[in-house]
Amino acid sequence: MNIEKSIQIYLEWKESHTTVAFERYEIRLEQFKQFIGETTALRSVKGDDIVAYHKQMDQFYSPATVAYSARILRNFFYFWHGRREVGFNPKEIIPIRFINPNKDIVTKEDYQEMDELLDVNCYDDLKKKLVLHLLWDTGMRISELCDIELSHISEENDEGLRTAKVRSRKSMRYNLVVWGRETNELLIKFLGVRLCQDVTTDKLLINIKxxxxYTARSIQRWIKELADLAMLDKNITPHSFRHGKANYILDEGGSVRDVSAILRHVKPESSFHYMQLSTKRYLDVARKYVTA
Incomplete structure (x- = not known):
């Protein structure tokens, strides 16, 4: 069996139980196929070939991407090792260790500065303003925001709150997100235009042209442009709002349990991670337990 056929079979198996991972795996495996040669026999691939491939990747990709590629290839070869189609032990594929740089977070002040740049009476600004508010109010992942459909959004309740069902692509579970009155007012204005569009999709965020x-890439571009216009000396991304929301909850006296509930974490340790994202909060806690 050659590499091309083995990748095809593996991806069909992968797609049967995880759509998101399938898309990412397909990209990396296709790149490996180009490197090793699509007609190369699967059984002839050695651990040294994997090492050579990742050395080549080092020239063009970040350590995080190389490490992710190693995990994908290890899973791929474990799959075929179980079927006795591989001539080496996939344990030889060891993802590199690296230190992630500190991630920039959005503060309430950052969010407000970006928000003030936008005019609610301009449709292009209105949609970006709505995106900013939804990201800040809910701490949603960008994939969850892009996936919101009109039918997922509830009616406004007596307190001015509105909810929507969002599906996490990590857990494939549906959860509720909540936003407040100000964001809801923006949504109502936005829907005045959105509901007039004769389109087949039910997605909330669409390009009216x-x-x-809209794709995640479009929203990433909007956020970067707004951060630059606001002259924020940070590498702001849509995910920075999720980190910012967690820190805001803790700064306002909320607990890790509150962070876990609002951000819909499946694993508790994901919430505890935010305890150290803020140097100030970490020092405030540590100061209580050091010798005077």
Whole structure:
């Protein structure tokens, strides 16, 4: 069996139980196929070939991407090792260790500065303003934001709160996100235009020129442009709002349990991670337990 056929079979198996991982795995495995040669026999691939491939990747990709590629290839070869189609032990594929740089977070002040740049009476600004508010109010992942459909959004309750069902691509579970009155007012204005569009998709965020849903890349570009215009000396991304929301909850006296509930974490340790994202909060806690 050659590499091309083995990747095809593996991806069909992967797609049967995880759509998101399938898309990412497909990209990396296709790159490996180009490196090793699509007609190369699977059984002839050695551990040294994997090492050579990742050395080549080092020239063009970040350590995080190389480590992720190693995990994908290890899983791929474990799959075929179980079927006795591989001539080496996949344990030889060891992802490199590296230190992630500190991630920039969005503070309430950052969010407000970006928000003030936008005019609610301009439709292009209105949609970006709505995105900012939804990201800040809910701490949603960008994939969850892009996936919101009109039918997922509830009616406003007596307190001015509105909810929507979002699906996490990590756990494939549906959860509720909640936003407040100000964000809801923006949503109502936005829906005045959105509901007039004759499109087939039910997605909330669509490009009215093409009728197609906005992609994560579009929203990433909007956030970067706004951060630059606000002259924020940070590498702000949509995910920075999620980190910012967690820190805001803790700074306002909330608990790790509150962070876990609002951000819909499946694993408790994900919430505890935010305890050290803020140097000030970490020092405030540590100061209580050091010798005077």
């Amino acid at each position: 093409t009728g197609k849903p």
